[in-house]
Amino acid sequence: MARSRGGRRFRFRFRFHRRNLCAAAAYAAVLLIALSSFFTLISLSKKDGFEDRRERVSSEEEHPSEPIPDRELWDAPFSFGLHTCVKPTAKYKAMLGARESDRYITVRSNGGLNQMRTGIADMVAVAHIVNATLVIPELDRRSFWKDTSTFSDIFDETHFIEALKGDIRVARELPKELESIPRARKHFSSWASMGYYEEMRRLWNEFQVIHVAKSDSRLANNDLPLDIQRLRCRAMYNALRFSPPIEILAKKLIERLRSREGRYIALHLRYEKDMLSFTGCTYGLTEAESKELTIMRENTSHWKVKKINSTEQRLGGNCPLTPKEVGIFLQALGYPPSTLIYIAAGEIYGGNARLSTLSSRFPNLVFKETLATKEELEGFTNHASQSAAIDYIISVESDVFVSSYSGNMARAVEGHRRFLGHRRTITPDRKGLVEVFDRLDDRLESGDLREDSLLSELVRQMHHNRQGAPRKRKGALPGLKGKARSRTEESFYENPYPECICGPKSHSKTM
Structure with a gap:
């Protein structure tokens, strides 16, 4: 009897362990499959930083991307009660x-x-x-x-x-x-x-x-x-208020812009002859145009830099965006083709032929010359600073301000808009955008991007924190001294926070 009971206990324990072993083996198999899939995904993602995200973004034809809410395109960033x-x-x-x-x-x-x-x-x-x-x-x-x-x-x-x-x-x-x-x-x-x-x-x-x-x-x-x-x-x-004639005309032009669409982007398109010559940027230009700009730079005493590598300038983010690049950029941010864009600039180098690469995407482009009559502009002819002052006022008062290059006007307008309540001001990451634009170029080995939802996702993420939201003024780059250090500091007039912009606690004392 004792032996019979022991035999039953042995058989029971054996069956019990056998079931556990089977379950453990099944669990291990599932775990191995999961780990294998995980490491396969990691391996694939390392091959190309864009590829795994491309697989997750369906083509726009099959799944059109949702339109971006107006508040994300036009409204001022949250200002935390600053004033x-x-x-x-x-x-x-x-x-x-x-x-x-x-x-x-x-x-x-x-x-x-x-x-x-x-x-x-x-x-x-x-x-x-x-x-x-x-x-x-x-x-x-x-x-x-x-x-x-x-x-x-x-x-x-x-x-x-x-x-x-x-x-x-x-x-x-x-x-x-x-x-x-x-x-x-x-x-x-x-x-x-x-x-x-x-x-x-x-x-x-x-x-x-x-x-x-x-x-x-x-x-x-x-x-x-x-x-x-x-x-x-x-x-x-x-x-430093502008003279009455400048103020009066600028306000008239703003009213005409508002009467068209209600809101507008002011685009400081710094694709002008003097800027291209000064920076030595010749990307997309003809050989004759490049030579003309080089001669102009060498004949201007305070610009006289004999040799500038245009390719290095562009890759370093030191060149103004071209009209075509600006069009791709604004479209990727989510602005529709019907957007009213005021061009705050002088004569675009290459004229209408080069500007057409922007107007083909955004046909609703206007200049002060198309908003004002010849009689209204007559007093400002051949006075570049007075003309620039009109552009400045229209830019400060715009719903959105975008600059294709970080020059004196772009920095001054940005600072003024921050001072007036952190109005939406988009500063393109030119160095990062060059890499993106080159991935769109089928002529290059890296030309593996398309103008689709993935491009929009990349550009929007890149500029999430470049929309004019409150931030303190940037200091100098580390490791520098003297004038070299001061030269790398953010300009006071580009961002007068914190000295001239205060939080809600100090409202009653400092206004």
């Missing part, structure tokens, strides 16, 4: 009563419109630091554009003087008795600190007038007193 704050502190106000004004600074502003604007705003701050009267600046007539406009042709001179009364004294001209006396002619250091200008006050021991030969980039972007930074904002965004 402008430019009023001076109590300490600043207390210092103003004892200031003198019998010392004068005269200025020759250099460059194009926005280079001059930022330079004049800097000179307002410098005049305050060294305790001097600022004489209305003389504008650059020797730049590439050879514009003969005076200060009052471009800016509202009376408003400029009145708006700065609480900060500095502004004189329309130097007093007659001081015109012939010796003056200190200074080339102030680039990106200079507060301490540098405090040291410059020693010049008043020998001179009553200081003449500044260049105005651009005379002040550091960072590490200046809060009141000086806010003074720069008051000068740039309040005092």
Whole structure:
């Protein structure tokens, strides 16, 4: 009996273990299959970073992509309750009563419109630091554009003087008795600190007038007193109002744009002869055009770089996007062909033939020349800075601003739009986009992309954080010193946050 019971227990245990072994074997087989599939997917994805995503994106013919919501294309990014704050502190106000004004600074502003604007705003701050009267600046007539406009042709001179009364004294001209006396002619250091200008006050021991030969980039972007930074904002965004004729025409053109579609993109299409020559970018141009730009660069003294590798410039993201590339870019972001686009630019190099590569995708293109009458534009003919001022106003007021190159105007418009509430401002990642565009080119080995949902996904992800949302100003690249370090800092006028843009807690104190 005992042996019989033991035999039954043995058979039971054997059957029990056999069932467990079978289950374990089945589980192991499933696990091996799963692991094999996983490593196969990993192996395939390593072959090409785009391929596995391409398999997940069905063709648009079979599964058309969902239209992108309007708010993602047109609305301003969430601003977290940030607002402008430019009023001076109590300490600043207390210092103003004892200031003198019998010392004068005269200025020759250099460059194009926005280079001059930022330079004049800097000179307002410098005049305050060294305790001097600022004489209305003389504008650059020797730049590439050879514009003969005076200060009052471009800016509202009376408003400029009145708006700065609480900060500095502004004189329309130097007093007659001081015109012939010796003056200190200074080339102030680039990106200079507060301490540098405090040291410059020693010049008043020998001179009553200081003449500044260049105005651009005379002040550091960072590490200046809060009141000086806010003074720069008051000068740039309040005092430097454009002249009434410019303001009136710009507002008329904005009304005409709004009456067409209600909203519009302002595109600063910097595909102009001077920019292509300056940067040495010849991608997509004919041999004759490339030669013409090279000669122009070599004949312009302050552009004179003998050899520029155009291919390296483009791959490094240092070239303006072509009209065709801009069209692909905007389409990939999700803007429909019917989008109204205002071209804020001068004459496009290559004319209508090259512009057609953009208009074929977005036929609703307009220029100020097509919005305004000849009579309305007559007073601005041959005055590049006045014409640029109209483009500037229309760009600042647009629903979306896009720049094909990060030049002086693009940076100034971006900063102004941030100041006014972080309006949607798209800054193309040119270096990243070149890689994408080359993958679209069937003539290249890497030409393995199509204009489909995958392209849109790639471009939109690439620009998710390049839409003008609030962020603090970027500092210098690591490892650099001196002027090289300052040169890589983000411009104060490109992003005046945090000094001139405050959070909700400080609302009642700083507005």
